[in-house]
Amino acid sequence: MSGLRELLRTxxxxxxxxxxxxxxxxLAPVQPVEQVEIKDCGLIGDHGRAGKRALTLIQAEHLPVIxxxxxxxxxxxxxxxxxxxxxxxxxxxxxxxxxxxGTALIEFSVPCAPCSRMEKALGTGGYNAMRGHGGWCASVIEPGHVAVGDAVRPEHRADT
Known part of the structure; x- marks a missing residue:
């Protein structure tokens, strides 16, 4: 049997x-795009901020759960x-x-908690429906280009 470290990487x-x-x-409406450049401060054209919350991700599989x-x-x-x-x-x-x-390298460790606006957007109980399913906030390690259809995969580091 593989060790835990190997299981976590597989x-x-x-x-x-x-x-x-x-x-x-x-508070502006979200604008869908097919591709975007990611810089240290986040997605070009987004109001995000540098650091641990430069961009946010969520799994498509969680949308039906929410x-x-x-x-x-x-x-x-x-x-x-x-x-x-x-x-x-x-x-x-x-x-x-x-x-x-895509070609960008990111890292996330902070869950993206729902905001109170989800109660209005999703109706009564919307805030709690998103808890545990709200996705992740990420920081940018290396800027790059991302497009719909691009791969998302772990980048194994030498220290792991």
């Missing part, structure tokens, strides 16, 4: 970028105000690892 396949959205300013918990219909990514939706790989399993997304 994923069946790469994930994929399913959707990208930009928030040009605080819809079910909020007793809503299908949820579109714009409603949740995250920057990048990925599918096919467990983001939580990538926590505290460097992730290659």
């Amino acid at each position: 994923h069946r396949r790469d994930g994929r970028v399913q959707w990208i959205g930009l928030r040009p300013e605080r 819809a079910a918990l909020s007793e809503g219909d299908e949820i579109v990514p714009e409603t949740l105000r995250r920057n990048i939706v990925v599918s096919g790989i467990n983001l939580m399993a990538l926590r505290h690892n460097q992730i290659r997304i």
Whole structure:
């Protein structure tokens, strides 16, 4: 049997970028885009900030869960105000690892907590429906380009 370290590094396949959205300013509607440049401060055209919250990610697989918990219909990514939706790989399993997304290298460790606006966007109970499913905040290690359809995969470091 493999050791725990090896199990933590093993994923069946790469994930994929399913959707990208930009928030040009605080509280502004989210604008879907097909591709974007990621700099140290986050996505170009987004109001994000440098550091641990430069960009946000959420798993596509969590959207139906949030819809079910909020007793809503299908949820579109714009409603949740995250920057990048990925599918096919467990983001939580990538926590505290460097992730290659397109040509950019990012790292996340901070959950992206829902804001009180989710109660209005999703209806009564929307805030709690997102708890544990709200995605992750990430910092930028290496700037790069990301497009819908790009791979999302762990970047194994020499120290692991």
